[in-house]
Amino acid sequence: MDTFVLQAIAAELSENLLGARLERISQADAHTVVFFFSGARREKRALLMSADPAHPRVYLTADPPPSLPEAPTFCRALRKHLGGLRLTRAAAGEWERVLQFSFEPGGGGPRSSDSFALMAEVMGRWSNLVLLNGATGEILEARRFVPPGPHTPRPLERGGGYQLPPEQKKRNPGALTREALKEMIREEVPGSADQEELARWLVRSVAGVSPALARELARASNAEESWAGAADALMGFVESYQKKEFAPAWVLGAGGAPVGLSAARIPGVDADSYRAFDSMNEAADAFYGRLVKDARLGEGKKRASRTLRRAGDKVRAAIEGVRRDLASADEAEDVLRKGELLLAHLDEVEEKAVAVSVSAEDGPIDIALDPRLTPSENAQKYFRRYKKLKRRASTALARLQEMEEEERFIGALAFDLEAADAVEDVLSVEEALAGAGYAGRKGARRAKEARTKGRPAARAKPYRRFVSPAGWEVIVGRNAMGNDEMLKRVGRASDTWLHARGVPGSHVLLRRGGDGPPTEPDPETLAQAAAFAAWFSRGRTDSRLTVAYLPFSRIRKPKGRRPGQVLIGAHETILVDPDAGKRLSEEWEEINRD
Template sequence: MAFDGIAIANLVYELKEKLPNARIYKIAQPESDELILTLKSSLGQHRLLISASASLPLIYLTENNKPSPMTAPNFCMLLRKHLSNGRITSITQPGLERIINFEIEHLNELGDLCKKYLIVEIMGKHSNIIFCDDNNNIIDSIKHVSAHMSSVREVLPGRDYFIPQTQDKFNPLETSWESFKPAIGSKPVSLAKALYTSYTGISPAAAEEICYRASLDSSTPANVLGENELLHLYHIFSNLIEDIKNNRFQPTIVYKDEEPIEFSSIELTHFEGMQLRSYSSISQVLETFYATKNTLTRIRQKSYDLRHVVQLALERSIKKYDLQLKQLKDTQKRDKYKVYGELLNTYGYNLEEGAKELEALNYYTNEMIKIPLDETLSAKENAKKYFDKYNKLKRTFEALSSLTQETKDEINHLESISTALDIALTEDDLVQLKEELMDYGYMKRKGSNKKQQKIKSKPFHYLSSDGYHIYVGKNNFQNEELTFKFATGNDWWFHAKGIPGSHVILKANGEEIPDKTFEEAGRLAAYYSKGRGTDKIEIDYVEKKHIKKPSGAKPGFVVYYTNYSLLIDSNITGIEQISD
């Protein structure tokens, strides 16, 4: 992820803005490698979360708190002893390193004013929180690093603190054309890799963005670029660095199908076909990004059992449907047996005994046909035999026609649940889907209560660019509720044609709807369907008053006989979502 030097620079700028002369009010250590500082400044109270987790190092402002252990760890007690009620006098970042230095003034036990430094290093598995005195001596750290663990630098009480120079990288804030040209132009690696391996604080995502803005292929070997191309790249790079120096940041998250893919403090325009969402602060970006990531991971784990149930039921139903279609195909010859019987009754009076076939004129087609016979039976008995076959196949056809439709409806129902699982974003969304699976016998209900959990899940709510409200069902129960209880007669109903998907309701308010709003509602219907991601999807739309529900149909199943259609993509970028 792009928690690079640019994001750190954005965070330092934000902390300076929001924490002027802040005092340290509380210090907590909820995890072995995590701190929460409660800070008070003239702008109010803030919480700063700092995590040195090897898998997920973080630092951002948050309104949320976390429970702490009853007995504070030693590092937390040490910080409380030295820094409680201390004042943060400066927050700095060396170069574009992934490091934040907090300079803190406090009174020692004798009442003298002292300075200490809390240094936060966000460096992947090497992340740490280090507490130093004003002579750069390490007092302690949240993670101790001995010589056995690292040959580069020891992080232990009493050792000198320094930034390890593990790679030959330049400071991008001090770059020039004279240093840029040999640094990039001499490397036989891809252009993007040359950028992020030559300069501190530049992530692969930022390097890709720089190449994209320069209209250069990021996979091109850097050492094959001409001087003009390198000079153009340098100007793009310099413009970005100038934005950083002047604190012109654009905190952004890149989404693909509601899943956060990447974040940055610069606009990532090279992610084509994905949604870019801007935020007011980098702290908001970090908290939103990782909270959403964690939620989606948890939802996928919890939905695994439901997906397994749906998949097994689907496989059984599809096998049953294929067998029924094959049996149904076998009944297509029933009418031939009926004709054989009728022709035998018509022409069989002069049939010779022991004949193996009868050649006769088929008066339905005016063609001669040959009818196979059982030579041991008479013409009348052969006719009866064919009529019996016809009647048996006719009964089979009638029974199978009904059963096949039932099986097809069951497949459609299960596919709609599978599609709903794909768009489930919260545990509350899964509750309704589990309820539906239990209602229809795909899962056993535990306990005696029919409704064991209160359902809190609500439909998606969007606002069109023209100010019209659009609602999207997350599952069949919500589709049913939206279409038949929430929507009124002149509201518009949208659905992807012939494939599982959400019911989309456009509230008309008795007004004539602009074409752009129709298109946006159509895009939502395409996006929340099984066809999401395809170039064009056909969408049916009709006024709600023309939608009917067949008697006994499963939830979400409707019929309509008059409708409009549109072909549209499933890109919903720019359609405002409202959090109800």
């Protein structure tokens, strides 16, 4: 968020939020606080403030994030001092990325003399939220305190006085003329510079210009005219800013994806480079809602991927160990034979010998010995070794089947993670890993907290429902946990169960919609449901894929099996094109009811 965007945000807040009563405060994460206001007409508004170093931001949000299970110290201090007060001021510093919010009581009473200010410093990695005594400027609480020191230009300590961030050593655009800015560019930007170099110079040299805005200004100019177009564009931008003539928009990059926010249009930049919004707060809410979700999704995927990799390595190592135990079954008979031969030739063994060669029906046999043991003790050692190898071999086959099932479970979770397009999907993978004992204490606690915090109604269902034009419902599990939910609570005896054969994928249920009696699906409907199962599987890139299907009543989940793992008996198969499932998932109506 640059200065221009923050000014537009503050102007809209001043128009729409002043006088509103602060009813509730929640903290969504270590950096983000949400303030819930009630206006004069009882309209509800949620104001989000975040000191996230990667994405600092302030705006009204239509989709407030869920709160942490327990309020941190900062949130409790805000509740103590600001709860029930009214917002009386929302303003941004002219060329600084600092917003001030003032709070006072709405009338008489014991708190009639209270006044507080909350400073939102939207400054990249130095971003902060600081609560002040409105009358004295004393710091009451802060998201991040800064102790005094020889290299600390502005300490922030509880009980200390608040100072605004030090002024940037940049030119004030409000004090510049077009000609002065053009002359600066001619003198300080090399003639051989490209647009990127000009953009970097604008960020370094002019207050209030963010990297995103600088890139847009550079696009409005060219080297042939000594970049004069950038000066004209910036001064036009400044004039709009000073007149409060804002045009809220997303700045669009390649492919139409949003890459930044803009408070006004830049002359010379194609209108197709923008997507207009009715308000700056609405533009910011949509932009950061998408950006932060994508960032959290990426972080969650990396975290879960590391856990999955460790789990896979552990299971593969266990499988190798079990296979060695199976191979040792052949060795066991050789060990038994050596023990018996040694016992039959005790008188031929010299004291403290390390080996002995004894006669057998098929020729001499060399037997290794422990010189610390007597010949009889060496024979008993061979017998004990034989029994140990036999015990291992007797359980190895069952353990191998168990470990191979575990490997398939890890593979299914890897597919779930690969296909995850929402944070909730990643949390399901982490929950499954934690339940299987692979996430460790910290991971298990994080998964549990993430799954239980916030508004239950806001959490996505672990499965998706589609309805065909003919009224058939297809229910598709989102992941292993969703597949398990379908097995336990969703499936009906009359449903048809489908799954791509031989690859990880979603469980799919097919049923007749409405309240009528169960009906057998016709071949076309069955093929459509099978296409869903093929598309929502790891085999989706195949040109043709085999899908197994059978009545849901014949599905069994043995005790102790991992989420989503089932046993199926006799079943039928159908060969389908996975791309047909993709088309149907886009064409059929998706419903969100149970």
